[in-house]
Amino acid sequence: MIGTGILKGMAVTARNFVGSYFDKERLITVQYPEERSPLPENYRNFPFLIYDENDQHAGLRCVACKICEKECPPQCIYITKSKDKKPDHAGKAQLYPAIFDIDISVCMSCQICVEVCPFDAIKMDTEFELSTGDRFGDLLQHKDELSKPNTYFRKLHPTEAAEADARLAAEKAKAETKAKADAEAKAKAAAGPKTFAAALAPALVK
Numbered sequence: 001m002i003g004t005g006i007l008k009g010m011a012v013t014a015r016n017f018v019g020s021y022f023d024k025e026r027l028i029t030v031q032y033p034e035e036r037s038p039l040p041e042n043y044r045n046f047p048f049l050i051y052d053e054n055d056q057h058a059g060l061r062c063v064a065c066k067i068c069e070k071e072c073p074p075q076c077i078y079i080t081k082s083k084d085k086k087p088d089h090a091g092k093a094q095l096y097p098a099i100f101d102i103d104i105s106v107c108m109s110c111q112i113c114v115e116v117c118p119f120d121a122i123k124m125d126t127e128f129e130l131s132t133g134d135r136f137g138d139l140l141q142h143k144d145e146l147s148k149p150n151t152y153f154r155k156l157h158p159t160e161a162a163e164a165d166a167r168l169a170a171e172k173a174k175a176e177t178k179a180k181a182d183a184e185a186k187a188k189a190a191a192g193p194k195t196f197a198a199a200l201a202p203a204l205v206k
Contacts, residue, residue: 062100078103
């Protein structure tokens with residue numbers, strides 16, 4: 001029957017209109033910005049960088065591998081590697097980004113940068129109120145603006161953050177175990193010749 005779809009749509013509208021007087025869940029309009037709808041955990045907008053502990057520089061997870069820059073479809077990420085190194089989350093000396101910029105006026109929020117990052121260093125933010133009168137300067141975000149603590153990430157995406165923390169902790173424990181084993185092997189190798197020389201000393205004296 002012609003017009004059936006229209007009648008069904010009007011019926012839904014009427015049901016929500018009348019029901020909104022009795023059921024608050026049926027209220028569709030949100031009085032923004034005084035009222036805000038809660039965002040789902042998997043909501044994403046623009047990327048940000050994560051650092052551990054309280055030091056924005058020393059705790060930064062990014063090692064300037066540039067994978068995200070290469071894989072970014074709109075090419076909105078700009079990275080310059082440092083000339084010196086600093087310890088990463090596992091204690092290994094790594095390069096870090098001297099410059100890390102993201103042009104959010106170009107970013108398409110595809111999350112590919114997050115998917116390809118092997119260090120869990122870049123994640124998606126939920127912040128969307130980023131309008132500005134300067135379409136060039138203010139929309140190009142620099143490393144200091146992009147860097148946020150891991151506690152911030154845990155608050156936004158608790159499930160994903162827990163998985164990332166567990167993975168990084170396992171990698172750190174593995175690196176520490178390997179370093180300890182290497183140190184013990186070197187100590188044994190260094191002590192071996194001395195022990196052998198000590199054993200031969202009495203025979204040489206006789």
